[in-house]
Amino acid sequence: MLSPGHYQILTTLSRGGPCSRTDLARTLGVSKASISGLVRDLLNQNILCEQELVFGVGRPSVSLAVRADAASFIGVSLQQDPAVLVLTDLHGSVLARVEVPRAEDPDLCVESLVAAIDQLRATGGASTERLSGVGVALPGFVSHDRHTCVASTALGWRNVDIGAALTERTGLPTWVENDANALILGEQLFGPLRGSPDFSMVFVSYGIGCAHIVNRRLLRGNAGGAGEISHAPIAIEGFGAAPCRCGNKGCLETVASLLAITNAARRAGLPEQIGPLAALAAKGQPDALALLHRAGSALGLATAQLIQMLDPSHVVVMLDPALHDSVFAHALRKEADSHILHREGPGTMVTFRDFAPDNFASGAASLAARYFISGSDAL
Amino acid sequence: MLSPGHYQILTTLSRGGPCSRTDLARTLGVSKASISGLVRDLLNQNILCEQELVFGVGRPSVSLAVRADAASFIGVSLQQDPAVLVLTDLHGSVLARVEVPRAEDPDLCVESLVAAIDQLRATGGASTERLSGVGVALPGFVSHDRHTCVASTALGWRNVDIGAALTERTGLPTWVENDANALILGEQLFGPLRGSPDFSMVFVSYGIGCAHIVNRRLLRGNAGGAGEISHAPIAIEGFGAAPCRCGNKGCLETVASLLAITNAARRAGLPEQIGPLAALAAKGQPDALALLHRAGSALGLATAQLIQMLDPSHVVVMLDPALHDSVFAHALRKEADSHILHREGPGTMVTFRDFAPDNFASGAASLAARYFISGSDAL
């Protein structure tokens, strides 16, 4: 139905925001005549709309924009229990949201997800008329065709074809993706860093996740293992090197994950919740301070490794709000800063952002949105 | 002269080796009719040739191959003193070679390079009739248009437009590139790993260099700083953390570069040449063993960081031949292996290869060859 030319226009508008037909012709390097015809098609199909006039010297240009209601998508996050499902529009805005318990058994899990999806379809009303696809984010490895969960220790799954199951039950095309990858792909399509060709994201949850965009594409690596920062070797002098469940020693997640932090807090007789722990550290409690400083420094060192290796324009670190202005964040920034090579010009910008489980669901929805916009799942 | 279709055919043949017209049509997703016409053009221009017949069930297919003598290129390496210049054909084979002292002064340097290029042109004879371009590899940062050396501590250069200077004096289009990048781009076009979409290379010289191919493209990063493994933080327990010239502590190059090794050897009263030092270690001399083990372990740890972050299919480590079967190499492999997350399937393969200054010159020549083959310098 839509040609590569149509998809190029949608991608450009989605990446760079509204612009005129002439701008599109310049950006894409094709003639204004071609753009005119393609845009007409997209207007007729109610995928684009003409916005306000932009006045310059001559005839004003008409801004073209992708219509938010041209399509809607469902995103499923199995990153935590409970699972989060969202219905989003073509701008990435969340229209509806629902939570369901995350069942371990694959069949039960699909069952409850299908019920939740039906609920979203009912809630969404008119906006679900053009419902175009489902995206699933999960902690684990996903097959190359983005249908099957090859392995997930968190879920206890091996070779679960959740993509096929959901497609069959919902009648909607489904894409499955690793949680960190879904997060960064959502950011690339709809987030503040949209359009940035080289950036990385790290999130600190019970585990630690990481993903990279390089040359505008997701970095998967040879076996889909790129970004496995959890097991980055970060043994620092005086840090000790605790054995990790992977069998090695000195892995990042033995120090900086929420699980490691809460475990260490329990052993030290400190509160296990991250909020009270951070509050205690803010008041100057030495053990809490040392614990969070250690964890932040470790993640800072891993971040420095990342920056030296990839030289991204931005690294976004998603943290629990309680950690935002804490010794954890400060130690992270300081340790990272002291291990990167400073050169002229603007270096890599490290920013913190609130960690929320909904980010994964939105990211998952963006997988389907990407297909709608680019006409292929080439990431 | 050549259309995008022509370049697609050249790129496919160069990447995957000889194949038939029908194979090309299948691979590129276009009709046999189109291929037929494009191939005819390339045969007429003596860029392709028909090779042997491949017999199957029906009519045998004619293998098409890129002619090695369709064009030739000059590669310049300023990676070490003396500079190395090579003349290569379109298969990457070296046809002629010459060395010249590497002058510090940019004007003198250009002068001697031009003289050497003229010498290569004279030596090359008939093969230089289709001389198509010059590539330059140098240790330092290169501007985005691949003409100017922005900064090089090794050469003492700042904003030297060596590309423009050589183009003016030789009349040949010129591409300038960082040494590590030139090396890996040469490998991608002509080396054993040609066609592999994700791999990395590390070389150990007076400094340590590194570059990555990700999704078939060179990973440059935001400011061209990707692959700066020299200053990767590798402080290991018991390693100490020597201050580095970059101002930080615990950088890889303070331990594992040839410069660091020879300096440490001098302080310990050991031979400064890497060959005798390795021989001593092979005989069991404890200080030599400890020194090389330390250096190899450090590089192994950095390699583990690399593998965890990027998950490449291969990491090629270019080493002085004396180090190949040494404690350095063994410690490298052991340390890398003990810090990567092992999963099912074939993991990253770490291989050693001889380090030779000529590799950089060949890589430099491949920059020009790439333009001939792909019609653009989009890396």
Added chain:
DNA sequence: GCAAATGGTTCATTTCATAAAAAAATGGTA
């Protein structure tokens, strides 16, 4: 020999992109 299978070519047709010209919409100026 002849059918089956596959590789490669020819050619009329369609599709696609373009350049050039025309139309539209505005600001400035006499």
Added chain:
DNA sequence: TACCATTTTTTTATGAAATGAACCATTTGC
């Protein structure tokens, strides 16, 4: 107010490029 310069957008005529379908070529296997 009339008119011109400027820029955006549409229309139209032209040319390049890719295609499908038919055709020819050359082998294997029976």
